[in-house]
Amino acid sequence: xxxxxxxxxxxxxxxxxxxxxxxxxxxxxxxxxxxxxxxxxxxxxxxxxxxxxxxxxxxxxxxxxxxxxxxxxxxxxxxxxxxxxxxxxxxxxxxxxxxxxxxxxxxxxxxxxxxxxxxxxxxxxxxxxxxxxxxxxxxxxxxxxxxxxxxxxxxxxxxxxxxxxxxxxxxxxxxxxxxxxxxxxxxxxxxxxxxxxxxxxxxxxxxxxxxxxxxxxxxxxxxxxxxxxxxxx
Numbered sequence: 405x406x407x408x409x410x411x412x413x414x415x416x417x418x419x420x421x422x423x424x425x426x427x428x429x430x431x432x433x434x435x436x437x438x439x440x441x442x443x444x445x446x447x448x449x450x451x452x453x454x455x456x457x458x459x460x461x462x463x464x465x466x467x468x469x470x471x472x473x474x475x476x477x478x479x480x481x482x483x484x485x486x487x488x489x490x491x492x493x494x495x496x497x498x499x500x501x502x503x504x505x506x507x508x509x510x511x512x513x514x515x516x517x518x519x520x521x522x523x524x525x526x527x528x529x530x531x532x533x534x535x536x537x538x539x540x541x542x543x544x545x546x547x548x549x550x551x552x553x554x555x556x557x558x559x560x561x562x563x564x565x566x567x568x569x570x571x572x573x574x575x576x577x578x579x580x581x582x583x584x585x586x587x588x589x590x591x592x593x594x595x596x597x598x599x600x601x602x603x604x605x606x607x608x609x610x611x612x613x614x615x616x617x618x619x620x621x622x623x624x625x626x627x628x629x630x631x632x633x634x635x636x637x
Contacts, residue, residue, distance in 0.1 A: 409607060416603055417555045420596050421586060429595050439592070445583040448549065451539040452577045454509065455531040456498045461489035468529040470500075475508055475519060475535070478608075490530060498530040498537075503546045505538040506531055507553070510574040517573045518562035520553040522546055536577075548593040551600050552585055 419425040423440055430437060456469060466487040474481050490498070500506065504523040511517050511534065520538070523529075531537060540546050552558055565579045588596070 440586045446581040448544045455533045457533040464489040464491040470531045509536045545593045
């Protein structure tokens with residue numbers, strides 16, 4: 405079950421971004437199948453900005469600056485947040501707002517490059533230069549685009565178009581410029597995100613439960629082996 409999780413997730417996302425997942429919704433709401441428009445990823449971006457390069461500061465306000473360590477698989481890892489003193493100008497330039505999207509720009513691991521996360525609140529965090537902030541055009545819901553970044557099509561494209569040098573792998577706006585995706589109407593994007601939120605949450609819970617069972621089985625096996633070597637069986 406654990407091994408099949410990523411396969412099931414990929415299949416669900418494929419259905420979402422080909423229109424199959426919401427075919428019934430379109431029929432019920434009188435939305436044409438032709439309402440989906442092919443867009444270049446670059447045309448969906450209103451603004452894209454690299455993060456802050458400084459690692460310490462002597463003046464200003466202590467501010468959380470997101471690092472690669474905080475970019476979890478599906479959400480931010482807040483177990484080890486770091487702060488730097490930032491001036492008001494720096495805070496204005498690099499402060500993250502609700503519905504901004506942050507993406508890993510450079511990383512030693514190719515599988516991490518291009519990972520996107522949605523900023524869900526206004527905590528005033530900033531972000532380092534290994535990360536890019538993306539603000540999407542109004543016709544693209546940020547959480548719809550983040551789900552797209554989890555598709556095989558997106559991941560394969562990033563893998564094929566990143567630049568590798570000195571052990572670091574980088575993706576830029578230019579590198580993403582020829583990536584295309586299908587964009588439905590905003591109401592349908594809302595419905596897709598709603599369905600995916602429910603399905604992915606269920607899949608994650610099922611995966612966690614299966615992993616817990618496997619861990620218990622592994623512990624039981626080790627316990628039996630220890631007892632066997634002690635002659636207690």
